[in-house]
Amino acid sequence: MDSVFSLIGSYIDWNFKSLLLLTVVFIIAADFVKNCRPVGFPPGPWAFPVVGNLFSFDHTRTHEVLTQYGDVYSLRMGKKWLVVVNRSELLKEALITQGDSLADRPDLPMSQDITVGRGMTFTSGHIWRQQRRFALSTLRNFGFAKTSLQPVILDEFSHCAEEFRRYEGKPFNPHLVMNNAVSNIICSLLFGHRFEYSDEKFQKLLRWFGVVLHTHASIWAQLYNSFTGFMRFLPGPHQTIKQISQGVKDFIRAEINEHKKNWDPSTQRDYIDCYLNEIQMGKDENTFDEENMIICVMDLFVAGSETTSTTLRWGFLYMAKYPEIQEKVQAEIDRVIGQSRQPSMEDRANLPYTDAVIHEIQRMGNIVPLSLPHLTNRDVQLGGYNIPKGFAVIPNLTSEGKFVKPAAFIPFSAGKRLCPGESLAKMELFLFFTCFMQHFNFSMPAGVKPVTDFLFGITLSPKEYEICATSRQE
Template identity: 35%
Template sequence: SGMLITGVTTLLLSLLVLALAWWASIRGAQMRSSLPPGPTPLGLLGNLLQLEFGGLDRALMKVAQTLSRNWGPIFTVWLGPRPAVVLCGYAALRDALVLQADTFSGRGAMPVFQRFTRGNGIVFSNGPRWRTLRNFALGTLKEFGMGTRSIEEHIMEEAACLLGEFQATNGTPLDPQRLLDNAVSNVICSAVFGKRYGYEDPEFLRLLELFNDNFRIMSSRWGEVYNIFPSLLDWLPGPHHQIFQNFEELRTFISEQIQQHQETRKFGEPHDFIDCFLDQMDKVLAPQDPESHFQEETLVMTTHNLFFGGTETTSTTLLCLTDSCPAQVQAELDAVVGRARAPCLEDRVRLPYTNAVLHEIQRFISVLPLGLPRALTRDTHLRSHFLPKGTMVIPLLVSAHRDPTQFKDPDCFNPTNFLDERGEFQSNEAFMPFAPGKRMCLGAGLARSEIFLFLTAILQKFHLLPVESPSNIDLTPQCTGLGNVPPAFQLRLMAR
């Protein structure tokens, strides 16, 4: 009888899978008729057999390069049972995200974040809540200059602390990632929490460990598969569950910071972003406004978004510098700034080669190669395609950075991509590491300032000497999905 029950169970499961596959193929056929063409999907699996996990950006680039003659730069892939329209190349990204900015300003679903944020916070909200929060955050951060002093002063102070840490290594090999993460995060701590942490502070180190761990897991195969089959993976064991444990620990940490602010603040005398938000909560939380977007849970998620967006993307950039013409950068720094004072933002226009190198590193590594998914806020036409409201869109940002019509030898590192014939800095609209349009990264200006001030401060004072010979250095990301996670990397920093 046991064998009979097992056989019946297997049969029922098989029938269920077949029914789901049939339903998916029928539904898929209906949806495919109104979406741009693409590779033929297979039932529940969609196009997953044609795409490699742990490298979705590379797989989509390969699809685009080999089959673009048939479909052009706009095509549909099925990530399991869900279709997504891929925008490939600078022109397609511009036509959608810039020329139809409002229509492409919705945030597409990312189940790995949705389970935690429930559509709350700046990055993963939509509609009136997103607009209200974004306008408030932009205004508040601008008003504060990211704290009680200007953002430039904050970064330069933190750069001095970072240089002290590097000096203390006395040229012994180290992985600079942790110290860079500390420095970059402290700038955000100053703006959001109103304080900075010592680099050995256990609370601070744990905070960074949680963000780094989540960025790494989300960028792995497990993170990619979770976003495609969340209901299934909720039941399966694996490292993806660690993401949600980390999220809860981060929620507790942020909630404790908010509680401390509530106990010490004075209404109308804000010292940081949290104080401003709490003041706004006091203003709008009246009986006639029960649906206010200013609630404590929203503050928790918004604070998390500011940290997550501001730490990983900036610190990764230094890891390319050992292989990216530092001698020429240092010669320009010596000639323009000298060594008696620290570089400042005003120097940027007088350091065209240095500025070009920093832009080229960001283009070359493409920290967020897929951007974050968009969703259409209304029906629209793009080129010859009709796209219905709600369509999920993948803006393949790396495809703009590797677009041969926009950059010379796009697969090679070449700072002259950002220099004109006279050697002056030349911007390029195809450079979009922070995503174009209305969903541009909230901290784009901060990140640009940090990259310039931290890296010029380091190069002014230190030679960056790789532990291995430069020919053996492999800058291929450890894993790539949500983001390009850099490989472990050791340097010696020798005083100049």
């Protein structure tokens, strides 16, 4: 009798193993058939079933890894294929020559959960065009990227320089101070006022930005975008992003409510006032409502804060690492501007060495290495391959290599999705950097060597460091 039960048990056990094996084979076969590369699609590294290339490379150095597989190739993230583009000639073909065909953004679940299809950064079509056009025209009216904004930048430098001098040449971390200083420029346009460096609530907001930008480019974001239904129920950094985003929205909503208390449609002080006026006008086919305003302000706020301040932090680090370069920049500034007046954008043409150093800092810092993903809105050909409508394209700006000529240098991306704040960022970078070089010597603390390691994210920031800023006017 025991032998009979033993035989039945082994039979059931064998059948279970067979069923399990059959199920696995079926899943792999079904996945291969359903998710194979389309005909004429760019080739790429072999992808695992179900997860694709999610675990095939180091997500802390994604921009470097993505230069290894060719000029145009494909990767699979979960169930979705995407195309990576390297080399400046192909980047320009994709972003400029065929810019209309790649002007959209893919619907990434993590971004969609935060923006709910609103704003400018992750939207496409009519809503993106209308909101971008309104933002650019409105901010220009308040001096956006015009010489009339120079006094605001120079005044903010004065506040920042005072904060630097408070350390009396002793080591300090410039991260939050620089984020606050740069953020105050876009804040003056969006909210009509600046924030003090002692404002703890605002400092907390700036810390959040760094967390969001790094998590958005992490393996957690990739997993969330690939297996959204499953990941929504798991704890992790992807849940923290949602909480942070809600906190940022609450901060912006509070600013909007303050504006409403004394809002006068005939007196428009800033972007929020103009947006409130646009909502009240209620034109046909407009996309203006308060929730959209919150996301648009968040888009402009983050974009106008993080990239420029990160570039300047790289700048301090490189000046400390290469003191001979710092001395040459300061010598040129002393010769052209001196110590008795503030720099202006008109000085830029007479400061070619300083301007070249700023460009080199941008190249070496590689601030936004992978830009943001694009989406094909029609079938396109790129590098001899067919990319059907509805596929994500990743422009790898890292692949440009050495800075040889301006044509190969596109730190703000290019084409239809060119960073709307490029002109403002260039003005801020030049004026802030020149002012800092005019007023301070930057060096590492005694016995500390400069380390240029990075933290990968949507922006590529230097690892936290302390620096000494010694006044040159003493």
